[in-house]
Amino acid sequence: xxxxxxVNVNDVIAMKGTEKISVLTAYDYSTSLICDRxxxxxxxxxxxxGMVVLGYQSTMPVGMPEMAMFCGAVARGAKRAMxxxxxxxxxYQPNTSVAVENAVQLIKAGCDAVKLEGGSEIxxxxxxxxxxxxxxxxxxxxKPQTSSLWEGYKLQGRTTVSAMKLVDDAKALEKxxxxxxxxxxxxxxxxxxxxxxxxxxxxxxxSGAGCDGQVLVLHDMLGxxxxxxxxxxxxxxxxSKSIFDAVSSYARExxxxxxxxxxxxxxxxxxxxxxxRKVKKI
Ligand code: KIV
Numbered sequence: 001x002x003x004x005x006x007v008n009v010n011d012v013i014a015m016k017g018t019e020k021i022s023v024l025t026a027y028d029y030s031t032s033l034i035c036d037r038x039x040x041x042x043x044x045x046x047x048x049x050g051m052v053v054l055g056y057q058s059t060m061p062v063g064m065p066e067m068a069m070f071c072g073a074v075a076r077g078a079k080r081a082m083x084x085x086x087x088x089x090x091x092y093q094p095n096t097s098v099a100v101e102n103a104v105q106l107i108k109a110g111c112d113a114v115k116l117e118g119g120s121e122i123x124x125x126x127x128x129x130x131x132x133x134x135x136x137x138x139x140x141x142x143k144p145q146t147s148s149l150w151e152g153y154k155l156q157g158r159t160t161v162s163a164m165k166l167v168d169d170a171k172a173l174e175k176x177x178x179x180x181x182x183x184x185x186x187x188x189x190x191x192x193x194x195x196x197x198x199x200x201x202x203x204x205x206x207s208g209a210g211c212d213g214q215v216l217v218l219h220d221m222l223g224x225x226x227x228x229x230x231x232x233x234x235x236x237x238x239x240s241k242s243i244f245d246a247v248s249s250y251a252r253e254x255x256x257x258x259x260x261x262x263x264x265x266x267x268x269x270x271x272x273x274x275x276x277r278k279v280k281k282i
Contacts, residue, residue, distance in 0.1 A: 004080040007041050009113065009135045009179045012082065015041070016201040021180075021213025023203050024221070027053050027070045031218060032077025040081050042203075044115065044137075044215060045071045047086040047145070051227070052219040059144050062088040064102055068109040075110025084137050085111035089145040092116055096128035103129045103136075115182065117143040119169025126176040138173035140166055141207065142185040153230075157190035170194045170202075182215065183207040185232070206232030 015021050022039070025046040026032045035043055049070050050062035071085040085106035092099035103114045113135035116122060126136050141156040157163040166186060173181050180201045183191045188208025195202045195211055204211030216233060219225035223238040253259035268276060 006080055006112075007082040009082075012042065012180055012201060016199070016212050021201055021203060023213055023215035025049075025215070025218045026074045026077070027218075029073045029077040032074040032081075035218070036078040036081045041213070042084055042215075043074055043078055043081045044084045045074050045086060045111065046115075046217065047088045048217045050088075052217060052225040058148050060089050060146075060148065064088060064091050064105060067091075068105055071106050071109040071111050082113065083111045084113045084115050085109065086115045092122070092125050092129075096125050099125045100128050100132045100134075103132065103134045107134055113137055113179065115139055117145050119166070120172045123172050123176050126173065126178060130177045136176075136178045137203075138170075138176075138178040138181040139184065140169045140173070140181060140186075141183050141191075144184070153185070155185055155187060157186045163187070163190040163193075166190060167194055167197060170198050174198045174200055180213075183211055206230060 012021060021041050023042040023044055024035050024040045025048055026035050026043040027045060027049045032043060045067065047059040047062045047067065049066065050056040050059045053070075054062070054066065056062070067085060067088050071083065075083050087099070087102060087106065091102040099116075106114050114129065115137040116126060116129075117139040118125075119138075119140045126138070129136050142153060144153070147153055157166050166183075167190075170181055170183075178200060180203055181194075181198065182203045182205065183194060184204075185206040186194070186204075188210055191202065191204055191207035192210030201212035203213040203215050205215045217225070220230070220233040221236050223235045224240050224243070226240055250259065267273070
């Protein structure tokens with residue numbers, strides 16, 4: 001069987017205007033294998049892991065050690081998908097050297113690129129990481145790392161002034177040579193306008209169908225994470241119920257002695273069993 005060619009930065013850029021880009025978050029080896037086999041173009045190791053895997057209230061507490069561990073696990077599972085590692089809050093704010101060092105750490109863990117939240121205010125940082133040879137995915141609109149400190153999780157680009165600021169941010173990111181830009185919870189008309197104005201692909205989350213690609217959090221679209229149910233999430237499965245039913249049956253069958261069954265059990269050969277019984281006087 002021919003090995004599948006790994007998706008790279010040039011492939012992603014070339015998809016703009018020709019083919020929609022599928023992006024999904026992943027945090028571990030087993031789901032990475034499945035998502036990769038299913039043909040997802042980019043696996044984003046999002047710091048949303050902080051909420052859906054680690055149980056924090058926001059993405060803010062997530063640090064580099066956790067992200068490096070998740071990135072390594074996802075990278076080991078994917079053969080074709082490009083792996084983008086999210087830089088957690090605090091890993092790129094102090095100064096550009098810290099940002100480059102941390103970006104390098106995620107690349108060494110197995111990522112093909114990194115993602116940072118922010119527009120014009122972090123252009124210097126993005127340029128430094130790109131100059132170090134690391135592809136960067138931008139992220140504007142709702143910025144979950146800091147939004148809770150300001151106005152909370154709200155639709156972005158609601159006024160002409162704020163919409164124009166988003167267009168300017170996207171243009172600044174393009175100039176800083178990002179290879180794609182996540183547009184999170186931006187009014188669809190504004191996201192569409194940004195998509196038309198930049199040469200790199202836009203990846204929407206809650207920003208309408210006009211973007212060049214779409215991303216969702218795996219645990220949201222599979223119906224595993226139930227704490228928050230954003231309107232923009234389409235549930236492709238209700239795994240929380242399936243997992244609950246399976247685990248309930250397992251626990252019940254242990255109590256009733258139905259599990260393990262004969263088919264789940266190993267035996268000694270007849271001769272050895274005989275010897276064993278004699279020695280042990282069973
Ligand atoms: O952390 C994350 O999963 C993200 C996506 C929702 C874009 O940043």
